Amino acid sequence: MKLLYWLDEWLTLSDNEKQAKLPTSSGDLLGDVYVKYHFVDLNKPLLFTFSPAGTDVQERDLNEDFAPWGYHLAQKQNVNIIAFQHLGKSNWFRNRNLIFFIEQLSTLLSPFETKLGYGLSRGGFAVGAFAKLLKLDKVLLFHPVSTKNKLIAPWDDRSSTDIAQQYDWQGDYHDLDLGDAEGYIIYDPTNRIDRLHAKRYKQLTHLRVFGMGHGTHTTYLNKFGFYKQVAVDFIANQQIDIAQFRLQTKTLRLKEDYYKKLNKANANSPHRQALLSTAHTILIDEKAAHVQEHQEKIDIQPLIDVAIKHQDENPNDAIKLLEVAQQLAPDDPLVEHKLRQLE
Structure with missing residues (x-):
């Protein structure tokens, strides 16, 4: 666990000596999770990212140049990053080696004044579950899963819930525990399960995007640059310009190509097709009003x-x-x- 040893020694230095040791980067394999870190400046925020479902990485894919989900984004924003990448398809960051590592890590991060968390779906679960332990100040979560404990969330009847039961959902860090963290949760209110998970994040600011959906939708939203734009704003300012966000999402949702791509992505899912149809219908009147509003201003x-x-x-x-x-x-x-x- 190179990072723990490095931090333990680094903490004994003066502030000037600490800064002189930067930048530094490396990686560790923690059972079924790979962590990669890059520290650039003591005065910059420290961002934690956890990978979402769909990033099916295997141990054989790991090499010196491999970048976990969110790693390059943090580098481009010139902030410190500790990025956790799960290996395999079904992996909910429940490995005991990983949990022990994060418990030890949490005691070695006092030099960083601002700590941020960013995650989508499964990654959002991990950010929420470890937020208090890591003493996160701000978080940005997209349609996160709050837990896969069936006693806590019996309404989560996705197939992924049954598959996830191979892990321990009674032990430590199996449910959201935000501590003092503030921030944002972004989700589609027409998705019943996402809406119910989101309701459990009471202390966060809720931003709703009709038609955003869950899962395979992310590939198509990425093509519109949606996630990246919001994340960059959050990392740079530790907050989101909500007025600009609403304008951005309105512009996105009023594009017919947005719905065409999402419908194509979910052609084999009647449930998601129905959700998209509902969202699209809700927005027809909004689109007409939007066009009329702009015509009046021209x-x-x-x-x-x-x-x-x-x-x-x-x-x-x-x-x-x-x-x-x-x-x-x-x-x-x-x-x-x-x-x-x-x-």
Whole structure:
């Protein structure tokens, strides 16, 4: 466990000596979890990430250049990072070697004043479960699972719940325990199980995104840069600009391509298709209102002025400009009058 030994020795140094030892990076294999760390600056936040489902990494895939989920993102933001990557498909960070490592690690991080946690789904579970132990200040969670303990969450009837029963859901760190951490939880309220898990994170700010779904949706949201944009904002500022977030999600959800891709991704899941249909229906009226709102704000007068100025020399171009103006403001009487004149 190179990291524990390195930190133990590092803590004996003065602040100046600690800083002089940075940057440093390395990795450790902890049973069925690989951890990689990169420390750059004592004055920067320390980010913890835990990998989500779908990152099916095997031990044979590990090498010096391997980067766990979230590792490169932290490097680009120039913050300190400890990234945990689960190995195999069904892995809920319940390995005793890992838990012992995190317990020891938590006692060696006092030089870092700000500690952040970031995770999606299964990774969100781990952030929530270890948040108090790691003394996290702020967390960012996307549709996390709060636990797979059937007594606590009997309504979580996903197939992953049955598979997860091979692990201990009675011992330490099997359920969310945020301690004093604040932050954000982002999820799709039309997904019943996600909504019920999210309700258990009472101390976090809830941000709801209709149609975001769970699981395979993440691949397509990544193509829109959704997760990255929110995470970068969180890492840089330790908070999310909620007004900007709502504008971003509204713009995303009003793209028909968003729903087309999500529907394609879930073609074999009637349940998810139904959720997407519900979300899409809810947003139809919102989209119409959104378009109307923007039409009302558009000033078409410059188009009319240019069209009138050039109507004698280039009547066809003037007509095209007025047709554009009419699309933006269908009920404008002046545009309609000028079009009748020119046509």
